[in-house]
Amino acid sequence: AAMEVSRRTFLRSAAASAAAVGPAARLLAETPHEPVAPSEREPASTPDRYDPWVEVIPTNLAHNATALRQLGGRPILAVIKNHGYGLDYRIVARLLEPRPEIAGFALVRADEALTLREQGVRKPILLMARVTDAMMKDLVAHDITLAVYADDDPSRLARLGVSKPTPVHAYIDTGMSRMGIRYDRAMPFLRALANVRQCRLAGTFMTFTEDA
Numbered sequence: 001a002a003m004e005v006s007r008r009t010f011l012r013s014a015a016a017s018a019a020a021v022g023p024a025a026r027l028l029a030e031t032p033h034e035p036v037a038p039s040e041r042e043p044a045s046t047p048d049r050y051d052p053w054v055e056v057i058p059t060n061l062a063h064n065a066t067a068l069r070q071l072g073g074r075p076i077l078a079v080i081k082n083h084g085y086g087l088d089y090r091i092v093a094r095l096l097e098p099r100p101e102i103a104g105f106a107l108v109r110a111d112e113a114l115t116l117r118e119q120g121v122r123k124p125i126l127l128m129a130r131v132t133d134a135m136m137k138d139l140v141a142h143d144i145t146l147a148v149y150a151d152d153d154p155s156r157l158a159r160l161g162v163s164k165p166t167p168v169h170a171y172i173d174t175g176m177s178r179m180g181i182r183y184d185r186a187m188p189f190l191r192a193l194a195n196v197r198q199c200r201l202a203g204t205f206m207t208f209t210e211d212a
Contacts, residue, residue, distance in 0.1 A: 056087050058095050065101045075103035077126065082108075093121050104145075106205075110135055117142045126169055128205070133159070140166045145202060147171050149181045154192040157199045167202035168193065174206045 068076055078096055080089040089107060093116050096102045104124030107113050113127045126145045133156060139146060140162060148157070149171035160166065170190060173180030181189045193201050 054086055056091055056095070061092070061095055062099060065096060065099050069101035076101050077104050077106050077124075078102055079106045079128075081106065081128070090115065090119060094119065097121055097123055110139060113139065113144045114142060117144070124167075126205075128169075128171065136160065145169060147205075148193065148199075149173075149179065149189075151181075151189075154189075154196050154199075157193075157196050160198045162198050165198060165200040168199045169203045169205055170201060172204055172206040174208055176207055178207070180206065 065076060065078075078092070080087075080092050083089055084092040089105075089112055093105055096105075102123065104126065105116065105121065106126040106128050107116075108127070108129045110127060110129070110131055113125050116125055124145055125143075126147065127139060128147045130147070130150060131139065136146060136156065137160060140160060146157075146166065146168045147170075148154075148168045157166070157168070170186070170193065171180040172186050173182050175183070190201065193199060
């Protein structure tokens with residue numbers, strides 16, 4: 001008969017099979033466990049399933065932010081794209097915003113950036129993606145920093161009609177050829193941005209082709 005699987009039995013069997021690789025795994029395998037109640041077991045119709053989950057420990061997240069700040073010596077722009085890399089961007093933002101090490105957040109979806117504003121996040125938010133003209137105006141109205149990297153972005157910004165310059169970050173392509181303005185065309189592009197009174201160049205960002 002197939003074995004019924006729950007979170008607890010899955011962890012117990014995984015730890016037991018890995019016990020030979022080190023003392024930490026052996027300790028987990030040898031830790032006593034309570035019997036699994038019938039109500040906690042997976043239905044017999046799905047014997048090969050287990051229920052994965054992610055635990056976000058606020059103190060660990062705070063420790064990591066402090067450690068990164070000490071290593072880098074600069075405030076942190078927390079990139080929480082792709083749903084916070086599985087941790088839920090809303091939860092991560094709520095936990096990290098009070099931290100003095102965190103200068104702001106960066107995402108790639110306009111709806112997620114707007115959700116953070118609706119959730120009460122007040123620190124800077126960078127949207128690292130290209131959006132329509134209509135969405136651009138909505139994002140600027142919610143004080144969300146835009147990413148610019150296409151040839152027509154200066155002219156699009158000039159048509160915004162904002163009363164004060166809106167901050168933007170230029171995305172520079174350093175060789176991945178995925179997104180961004182090519183590095184060898186970056187200076188003319190930045191000069192074009194500087195001539196647009198409706199925007200203020202607040203920074204640049206890039207993805208390096210090799211680890212520093």
